[in-house]
Amino acid sequence: MSHPGTTSAREPFRERRPQFWQVAKRCCQIAASVDVAFFFLFHLLGSPILAWVNVVSVAMYVVAYRALGRQQNGLAISLIWAEVIIHAGLGIVLIGWEGGFHYYLLMFIPALFVSMRLRAAVIALAGLWSYYVALHLLMWFIEPLQPIAPGALLGVYLFNLSVVFAMFSYLSFFYLTMVTAANRKLRRMATTDSLTGLFNRRHMTYLVEKELARFQRNGNPVAFLVLDIDHFKAINDQYGHELGDRVLEDVAGIIKAQLRTQDLIARWGGEEFLAVLPDTRIQSAQASAERVREALMTHDWRAPNGERIDITISAGVSEFRRDDDLNSAISRADRALYRSKERGRNRVELETV
Numbered sequence: 394m395s396h397p398g399t400t401s402a403r404e405p406f407r408e409r410r411p412q413f414w415q416v417a418k419r420c421c422q423i424a425a426s427v428d429v430a431f432f433f434l435f436h437l438l439g440s441p442i443l444a445w446v447n448v449v450s451v452a453m454y455v456v457a458y459r460a461l462g463r464q465q466n467g468l469a470i471s472l473i474w475a476e477v478i479i480h481a482g483l484g485i486v487l488i489g490w491e492g493g494f495h496y497y498l499l500m501f502i503p504a505l506f507v508s509m510r511l512r513a514a515v516i517a518l519a520g521l522w523s524y525y526v527a528l529h530l531l532m533w534f535i536e537p538l539q540p541i542a543p544g545a546l547l548g549v550y551l552f553n554l555s556v557v558f559a560m561f562s563y564l565s566f567f568y569l570t571m572v573t574a575a576n577r578k579l580r581r582m583a584t585t586d587s588l589t590g591l592f593n594r595r596h597m598t599y600l601v602e603k604e605l606a607r608f609q610r611n612g613n614p615v616a617f618l619v620l621d622i623d624h625f626k627a628i629n630d631q632y633g634h635e636l637g638d639r640v641l642e643d644v645a646g647i648i649k650a651q652l653r654t655q656d657l658i659a660r661w662g663g664e665e666f667l668a669v670l671p672d673t674r675i676q677s678a679q680a681s682a683e684r685v686r687e688a689l690m691t692h693d694w695r696a697p698n699g700e701r702i703d704i705t706i707s708a709g710v711s712e713f714r715r716d717d718d719l720n721s722a723i724s725r726a727d728r729a730l731y732r733s734k735e736r737g738r739n740r741v742e743l744e745t746v
């Protein structure tokens with residue numbers, strides 16, 4: 394039974410792997426251009442059947458290209474399949490195996506796996522293999538029906554080989570780019586908070602643990618700031634969650650702008666942020682927190698109706714100690730934050746002993 398959240402099993406196939414359909418369009422353009430070149434080439438070589446086959450091929454690619462534009466991917470793939478299979482078959486039977494038309498069939502192997510479900514791809518692969526082998530065996534027993542001069546045959550072979558090289562290179566480069574981009578996106582999704590772009594709690598914990606290990610070795614000071622927007626619930630209640638989200642984004646931007654590049658900043662909870670400041674004593678961290686607080690106060694916060702809103706932040710500061718772990722350092726900063734709230738908010742408090 395499928396769960397409401399698991400969409401992929403029910404997702405229409407044409408909507409999956411959108412990049413593949415993009416590259417299929419580009420392949421249609423390239424293949425049609427190659428076929429135009431073939432039309433003239435085979436006329437020159439005195440092989441009119443093969444020349445006119447290319448006119449039909451170009452027409453098929455144009456229809457396939459337009460079908461891809463309308464998301465009729467099944468139709469497009471069928472046309473491309475039919476074109477390559479018939480064209481390669483005719484090329485082989487008319488001028489011989491040595492013309493290199495069989496290489497085009499090999500280009501389908503990666504495309505099969507991307508464009509079909511696994512079971513269908515395996516069946517199509519078996520069919521393709523059988524067709525390839527059958528054509529090879531056939532040409533073992535019969536002579537080409539419309540042979541061309543050996544020099545011309547070599548020219549056609551080199552042309553086909555070069556086209557297949559170029560197309561394979563393009564496809565390989567495309568897949569590499571796609572996989573790299575997907576990896577980058579996954580890493581970003583796994584490490585950052587999607588609303589603010591700051592580190593998420595899990596990744597921050599990992600980074601801070603590493604920072605603290607360094608501290609244990611070299612003894613350089615590390616300070617912790619816990620910052621929490623004041624009366625954020627009231628902002629949500631009065632102006633809506635959308636504005637609340639925008640405030641969170643802007644607060645994150647302001648915190649980032651006021652701290653140094655080497656400081657680690659995360660969205661730690663709903664409207665709570667954690668900043669870890671390497672090589673920083675508690676007094677300097679307090680000054681940084683004050684800078685953030687003042688920048689937030691002086692920022693021109695407006696509701697969609699233009700009304701001015703007061704946004705303030707409270708902060709608690711602690712400094713890492715030799716016998717600390719991450720939790721104990723944060724909970725001292727948390728207690729200081731709690732005091733800021735108790736003492737009227739919009740203020741920075743330091744940890745007490």
Ligand SMILES: Nc1nc2c(ncn2[C@@H]2O[C@H](COP(=O)(O)OP(=O)(O)OP(=O)(O)O)[C@@H](O)[C@H]2O)c(=O)[nH]1
Nearest residue numbers: 621622623624625626627629634637638663664734
């Ligand atoms: N818009 C928006 N609101 C959020 C998000 N995450 C948490 N919140 C809201 O943040 C509010 C936090 O409220 P409280 O914990 O009561 O704190 P507060 O109103 O800021 O009060 P003090 O911290 O005591 O000043 C809740 O209403 C949450 O719904 C978010 O991603 N977007």
